[in-house]
Amino acid sequence: MSLNGKKIGIAFTGSFCTFKNAFIELKKLVEEGAVVQTIFSNAASSTDSRFGKANTYVDDAERITGLKPILTIPDAEPIGPKNDLDILVLFPCTGNSIAKLANGITDSPALMAAKAHLRNNKPLLISISTNDALGINMKNIGLLMSTKNIYFIPFGQDNPEQKPNSMIAHTELLIPSIEAALEGRQYQPVIR
Secondary structure, eight states: OOOTTOEEEEEEOSOGGGHHHHHHHHHHHHHTTOEEEEEEOHHHHHOOBTTBOHHHHHHHHHHHHSSOOBOSHHHHTTHHHHTOOSEEEEEEEEHHHHHHHHTTOOOSHHHHHHHHHHTTTOOEEEEEEETTTTTTTHHHHHHHHTSTTEEEOOEEESOTTTOTTOEEEOGGGHHHHHHHHHTTOOOSOSBO
């Protein structure tokens, strides 16, 4: 499947350690000819971390995609009524955002975008990055895995010795995961 001309939303949440790889994949989407609209959670757009400055990420997203990122809940809400996107990716999706999404909480631009997008019965792809995937957040991941139109980029343990509950998506599988989700399929195997 070609992604040329596909309208893809990329919503960043606060797992800053994954941003370097996420931006590599963002560039690949644009190179494939996709029209990419970025959305940032409040934390992702305002928190400087040891991994970089928030304004640098926001500026880089606009430079790479050519589109101004969505940074507020009111700006994210029209994604639903306008039916703008073919697919939305929470990339990365923190444990906090997973828990909120599983429980219908929309208190950030990224989560509002997800809620607004799902109302159109289109695929939502999740790129998990959480230290508690195999702990308290497993129930939320399970709930989302069994929810219509929600798919996952394959994921696995990133440091089982020091962080046995932590799991992270294989971001290099973004494009094949998008292609599968656009066809209504979960890219397999989901746990690697």
